Amino acid sequence: MIRFKPLPLMSLLSIIAFAVLISFGRWQWEKYEQKSAAAEEPVAEMTIASYQPVEGGIQFVFGVRPDTHEQGWRVFAPVQEGDSIVFVDSDFVVGRDSPNPAEIRVPAAMRFGAPVSGASVRPEDPGPFAAPPRPLERRWYAVDLPAMGRNAGLENVADYYIAAAYVGTDGRAAANPFALASGADALPPARHLGYALTWYGLAIVLLAIYFAYHVSVGRLTLQRARPRED
Structure with a gap:
């Protein structure tokens, strides 16, 4: 049986930070998909x-x-x-x-x-x-x-x-090296993929730190169920 008593303030801040990291990761992933598709289109x-x-x-x-x-x-x-x-x-x-x-x-x-x-x-x-x-x-x-x-x-x-x-x-x-069909002059698709993975990775690290801290202060424990006496 899992016993979990989350710290209110830490939990609130962690939820906000997690949501921000996931949104940044999704944004970069969408950029990666858009630019990957645009790279296959002919340049006007x-x-x-x-x-x-x-x-x-x-x-x-x-x-x-x-x-x-x-x-x-x-x-x-x-x-x-x-x-x-x-x-x-x-x-x-x-x-x-x-x-x-x-x-x-x-x-x-x-x-x-x-x-x-x-x-x-x-x-x-x-x-x-x-x-x-x-x-x-x-x-x-x-x-x-x-x-x-x-x-x-x-x-x-x-x-x-x-x-x-x-x-x-x-x-x-x-040829102009910045001439990309997508108009994305600064970053190629692979860079956006790397950024997306970085943001998602930070979100995973945040979760690991959050739960590890709760374990260290005894607020997250795994207790064995007591055998039932006949």
Whole structure:
């Protein structure tokens, strides 16, 4: 027979913490399933040929390149296409510190009006764990197109951006490593799976600690049933 006398306050806090951990795990698991399904879908490609770069409107988004694992800043250059503003993920500057806006220009090909081609990406809303942006420094830690547009004083910002090819130091263009069909620029599906397992694992550890503590203070015991006397 099990004898269990739970501590009220500890039990309440444990229930709340357990619910939070499970919700985070479920959220990351859903992200994993969504991105796994989206990774199998073809990437929507588009080309814009008639546009005008908006000088002085460049914004920087922190990211880790999936191909080289380098930390750096993605250069989002806004262009005017008709009545809309479209951001173009046009370059990547390696380094932890954000670039000096005065030293970064729109890529030469765009200044000369060459057609811009790439994946058309609708980014997800910034997650709750994204670091807060620093608009005065044009630094962003998640793609937030409306906020980036407002920071540059721009209106009619499109809800998608173009992940254009990056031009290396050797002058060769390479596919944008952040061009994912799901728009999930920061994390691949496997990372979300790892986070989900971590949250679920923490929930299991919480239960183990909760019951172990009750055992240690004698509030959870296993008593043998006394034999019935005839």
